[in-house]
Amino acid sequence: MNIVGKSRNLAARIARTSSFRLTILAVLSAMVVGAFIIILSDVDKLKSGDIVGAIQTVGSAYWALVIGSVGSLRAISATINSATPLILCGVSVAIAFKAGLFNIGATGQMLAGGMTSLWVGFSMNGPGIIQVPLAILAGAIGGAVFGAIPGILKARTGAHEVITTIMLNNMAAFMVLWLLKTNLFQRAERTDPISKVVTASGHLPRLFGFISDRPDLIAHAGFVVAILAVIIYWWFLQRTTAGFEFRSLGLNADASQYAGMHIKRLTVMAMMFAGAFAGLAGAAEVLGTYGYASQNFAGNIGFDAIAIALLGRSTPLGTLFAALLFGALQAGGRQMQANTDVPIDLIVVLRALIVMFIAAPLLIKAIWRIKVAPSSTGQTFRGWGS
């Protein structure tokens, strides 16, 4: 769609405006509910009747969120770092959504990519200019191969990707646990599941490395990879033939088949690409943030990624911003836990609330009494048989 066409599309403009407003309102609503949760869970203060104190906790908690995410160069650095894997996994889920597939397997794909990039990371010893890109590539390949599995299963047997990816996530977690205890991967002097260290030349360079004496600015070049990924995603979707096929498939599989598109091939391709992006997230974490792999280095990112893709309507820019938001919440959450006694788990609750509010624009409309376009997410799940 050219620019002229876009601006002529009045309806779309209105929808975008109100969906931006919707996002803001959803976040605000979530924060309000979160505030209530903080207050009501403060058992001690409530018991002693200290309502003011309980409310003050909310204030300091939310303030900590802000300064912990954007209040200092250190905070911004932390936000960038938290956002990097989220951006990549967000794109992973988004690109699958565009093709009509529900990729819940970003966690497993990230683990797979992380392990393959780790192997390159500790097996090679420079030069960095070759090793780093090679390791990143390995991460993408590892993720792509792992992502291809549910794609192939769906194409050949019709097994729905929701179930297969959930199963594969668990299997990947156990595989990683086992691998980290094998001689190949396990660190020499250790008995716990922790991997060998990535060699010095294999690390992703730090973004703020030019500022001397600030080792606490941990943001690394994985962020650059993430931004590049978003650009590639946009270019792929809007400018390539395959991207057009993905979009068509995701909107109407029957018509796409009638138009001669190879549905099975596209299904596998979409899952492979999704896996590749998530694999890059694994590479970023292993090569940049940690420098090694331990048991759960992907955490529960798969579900976060779904929330991000939803928030961002699976568009490149939207996914990027949603991921930055979540990254900010994560970085800020650590500060919040440090400053107050509000545990970081509140962030998980906030995320869930944001998703629920985003997914129910009619609910927001009822609460805040504004005009909103009906269900902006629409149906992504079409039943087990499809």
Next chain:
Amino acid sequence: MSAVDTVVVPLISAEQKKRSRNVGLTFVFLGIVSGVFLAGRPGDAGFKLLDSFTFVIPSQPFARALAVVLIALGAAQLVKGFGDWTNVVLGIATASFVIGFLAWAASGGSFSFTGMLQDTVTRSVPIILGAIAGILCERSGVINIAIEGQLLGAAFAGAVVGSILGPWMGILAAMAMGVALSAILAVFAIKYRVDQVIVGFAINFFALGLTSFLASRVLTTHPEYNILTPFKPIALPLLSDIPVLGVALFTQTLFVYFAFIAVGIATWSLYHTKWGLRTRAIGEYPKAAGTLGVDVIKLRYRNVLIAGAVAGVGGAWWPIGIVGRFDQNITNGRGFIALAAVIFGRWKPLGALSAALVFGLAEAMQLKMSNLNTGIPSEFLLMAPYLVTLIVVAGFVGRSRGPKAAGQPYDAQ
């Protein structure tokens, strides 16, 4: 035209042919594994059945005999097929393979087989109840991905209220929590027409976050809110005297008995009552029911809420049925296994029961295996149920026939 008009008789579909071929291949594969791998350890395996009696199986001969039988069965299945007996044969073959596996793992030693069976049944409880909740929702046309969140939230509520007010109040609180989370699913899915998988995940997130948050914030500083005595197993008179099975099936906590009863009630209700007919109708073709005056929306709400209560009891199993406390993420994915059991069991309560028992067995085996000296890393055993589900869904369920209208909001206008 003639009397009863010509009905098109469906022949064997390509799907069915593929499925029966896969069953045959499975038999052959299991047979090969048995012959090559399981026959690798000399020694006798002791299956302790009663305090006084240990059934000894010589590991190698058994494995070899098993290999022959399985390959023969596989050949028979591929050539001719067992028709209606297929499921029975599959069940017996799988059971024999499992025994062969146990014989291999325990060769040279012994373990309590009865104890393992008892564990199996115990551990499958939350999965059974979660699966029934899932079946209730899906049969009514609402996808329930939030089983995990419901179990977790209910476990928390059961632990806390149970510690303060006793286990029975704890169970009630757990049910209430299950209903509350179900209500969120119901309202968002039915009234606001949100994508049901998304709401499901949001609820899971929400439950995980909230329970972990509260556990950190409140329970660490107030451990008195998180300690209670779980139910003890109750031996049913007469039935529990049956050797082996009496211990496995009839010396269990009330949770287990409830789970069995729930399966029975669910099966009977779904297929033999007015409620069941209407429920199945609104899951397959709600418009048809709507045009006949069935209140689709109200029935969906009711069923989803009832499912929440059932899941609530399932969640209460952790604090009140076995552990006596709540730990962060204590459910650890069992809700998704319950979902897999729903699909595995083809949306039928009895099917889900068998799936749940398979998962329970895997867990029980893994516990026992860590005591025995096998070469297999525990991670692979833990992985087994997921791998099995993957294979079953891909090879045997495939383009599954779930309730046709599941996932689609109803447009009453």
Next chain:
Amino acid sequence: MQLELRGITKRFPGVVANDNVNLTLNTGEVLSLIGENGAGKSTLMNVLYGMYKADEGQILVDDSPVVFTSPADAIDAGIGMVHQHFMLVPVFTVAENVVLGVEPTGRLGSLDIDKAREMVREVSDRYNLNLDPDAIVEDLPVGVQQRVEIVKVLLRDAKVVVFDEPTAVLTPKEIIEFFEIVKTLIAAGRGVVFITHKLKEALNIADRIAVLRRGQVVGEVDPKLATESQIAEMMVGRPVQLVVDKKPHAPGDVVLEVKNMSVVDAEGRTMVDSVSFSVRAGEVVGIAGVQGNGQTELVEALTGLRHSTRGQILLDRKDITSATPRERHSSGIAHIPEDRQRQGLVGGLSVAENLVLTRYHDDEFSHGVVMDWPAAHKAAEILISEYDIRTPSADIAVSTLSGGNQQKVIVARELSRTLRLSIASQPTRGVDVGSIEYIHSRIIKERDAGTAVLIVSTELEEVMSLSDRLLVMFRGKIVAELDPKVTSAMDIGLYMAGSRPSASVNA
């Protein structure tokens, strides 16, 4: 009983579906409601049946107003409805479907299935409908399924039965049987409302005809006095050409040749049974038949969407039996699919994107991996003006266009290339009468330009007037090859039902 709709108005966003409609119906008579697609017939009946709530107006039963909040109320008041798309749960048995909502119960709310079976048999026998209560509905032929719907309605003691497009899926013989059932219902003291767009049938069976256009009742006619063209004019608002003008055809070489082709579906059923025929350049071959006799599968095999299990397909003497859909497309085959929303268009993509949906991979529009959108856009603009597609821009979603314009997008896309063979499935289904004329003329234009045209349609009139040669399909076989100029509709109907005309002369 007298049923009256007074001043019914129903609005949807952007459209007034029913505008101050006044209608009465008495038991003992057949009222036919005629209108084209979108005239508001179904909406009106849904209001009557309690599915929709009218914005204004009243429903009166025997002169007292009633309020229907749900179909349950309408059923209680004695109104029964047989929908166009059957409201039957496919996996349930006949008995289960019939008693849903009024289930006979035993103890503890248990379902008394034996009583249900008995109830079904009783009504079925009384009206001579011959139903087996234990048959699974999805295995039943469509004509039988309709009878299940009728039993459903009669079981609930309906005094007025509304039929929405009941004959769309019936063979001519089944249609006659259906009319017998209607007569039985009238004789038993019921009233019947018969919604249709088929003028001949309405004139045949109705006691009164009411014509709906754009949500309003434009008049009532007496079927004994009115003519088809009169009613058609009322339906559309202007004189309508019901028969297509075409000059005699001059067929050229054989373009499409099908030799002994069979198609077996996933369940092992033979849908197309050793079919052979050919289509020449410059001729229109029509395939007539009731829905479900293999036409859909035949077209799918010809377009490459389905594998044929046996036989050959030759295009200009080249064997394309195993060619992919894309390869066939490039060889000059165009396909206008049956279901435009599901098969022909991707609603969420723009008009321009849809106009290149089947050709985006051509060198003209894509270079290697990358798409050339400016080129695609230019081509789209040309097509939009050439085919008079009414759209504010080429970049809005195609789903916002009207049905007729959507069909034009498909026609533009398919027919704007040089073609050897054009396959059109149900080309005017769900299209308003005005656009029907346009599409028919386009098809004839193709034929005159030398393309071979294959039309598959369940509308006998359409396929008779367009075709130069007519084939009839029944149970997967071609059972007749006829000249539509000299064969009567009744004879063709007999072939469609699997029999043959008794006389040796086709008159």
